[in-house]
Amino acid sequence: MKNHEKTLILVKPDAVEEGLTGEVLHRLEKNGLKILNCRMLRLDGPLLKEHYAHLAHLPFFPEIEKFMSSGPVVAVALAGENAIAKVRDLLGPTDSTKAPKGTIRGDLGKDKMHNVLHASDSAETAQAELRRFFGSNDPKV
Secondary structure, eight states, X not given: OTTEEEEEEEEOHHHHHTTOHHHHHHHHHHTTOEEEEEEEEOOOHHHHHHHTTTTTTSTXXXXXXHHHTSSOEEEEEEEEETHHHHXXXXXXXXXXXXXXXXXXXXXXXXXXXXXXXXXXXXXXXXXXXXXXXXXXXXXXX
16 A cells, blocks of 8 residues: 555544534545544643643643543544544544535534544654553554
């Protein structure tokens, strides 16, 4: 397979609460992505600070931390051809109010924070995030 990649998504707490996990995974699978592994977990302070280290110093980080720890998330390891770009295209822009209809965020999201999913933005980020949520010894990742 040409440019076979692995990536990570997190189904955010609001989407889990609203029962959108199955819809999101269905959309990703029907677009050629394969689920390698998934787990439901609650994000705590240390994990959130590690995951959002690039934002932890910003004044709005406490709002992100409160939202992302408000309920369970579903971490999903995905694979496929150009998986990182494909996931991000299927998602649409971060701000759901600006995401076109037909994208996951455009159809299911509410705003910039309540935007259904986090998705890895590069191969390096995906590798670090997969290790963070599934460990380096997971044979499926």
